[in-house]
Amino acid sequence: MATTQTQRLGIFAALALVMAVTRLHHFDALPDASMAVFFLAGFWLRGSGRWAFPLLMALAVLVDFLVITGAGLDFWSHYCVSAAYWFLLPAYGALWLGGSWLARHQLGLRLPTLGLAAVVLLVSESASYLVSNGSFYWLSASVPAPRSFAAWFVNLGDWYLPFLLTTAEYVALGAVLHVATALLARTLRQAGARPLSH
Template sequence: MAMTQTRRLGIFAALALLMALTRVHHSILHHFDALPDASWGVFFLAGFWLRGSARWAFPLLMAEAVVVDYFVITGMGIDFFSHYCVSAGYWFLIPAYGSLWLGGSWLAKHQAGLRLSTLALAVVALLVSENLCYLISNGSFYWLSSSVPSPRSFGAWFENLGDWYLPFLQTTALYVGLGAVLHVLAVTMSRAVKRSGQMQH
């Protein structure tokens, strides 16, 4: 399926909207509720669908994430840099989300179309990238944030890792799974339209 610049911009806009809507909801409620934060899934899917556009798409998505956080936090009457979640570790979201983008981009490069081998690669790429993202984001917060009480220890960190591990992975897998379904439908429809046009000629 050819990826024109117009299609890339459309995909980017849809992913950016999804992240904005769910990140606002998640930031306000601080829980995995009706609209869990799609940010992780968005960066993985963006890496897959927008591979080759990282120079503009990744920085824009990162900027959006920070801007949404800023408006949500300041909207609650809290200074942005005084918020519990904003610490030196907050800026490690760049490499954390970058690992998700790279996972999706790697999958786009190595996938073989709508085949079981592609599904297997997708599972591997998603698991590796989201585990790396989780390790970076959680680890940077635990070790660098003043919100975490001292003394810190690897034992307490591993316990903290386990507390949030499955919810983050499940939510990311849900959004990526929905994206995969949309991708399969789009590719199938594109092929059907192409075949129909060939038959008419």
């Protein structure tokens, strides 16, 4: 939704910072905001996907690398890094596409936009979760054999709601910032359009 390249770069930098800070401390009190960052980036940076999406992906991998190797572990043998790790690309892509689709179809600062945003977020979060969780369950050596669809559904259920809630909380915070910024910009435009009284 940013209109100038400077605005886009500023938004990108802020989102990258949020992702880096929360991803560095993935299991601390501040949950990882990566999923929400990709959704919000798709919304705010629609049309900049050729550079913004790959840079955010590279940042996510870099942070993971720094955290894992910083703990004295080998990146490629860590339990989170397997063939499934590559599926983060479509998982994050689903969130980016959801945010981008919402930006194209939103109706401005109106109540129907809020309902549309909730539905689009739920669909893109669910698709992202299905890809990330499913790929980890079926492809990672960290999941003991034998594997079954019944066990996978239990695993899906264990993490689905926390995943949805964490992402939704961050997106809600982004939405509040978006509305506040839009209202401030509108107020400043209206104030600038009024003639000065003497």
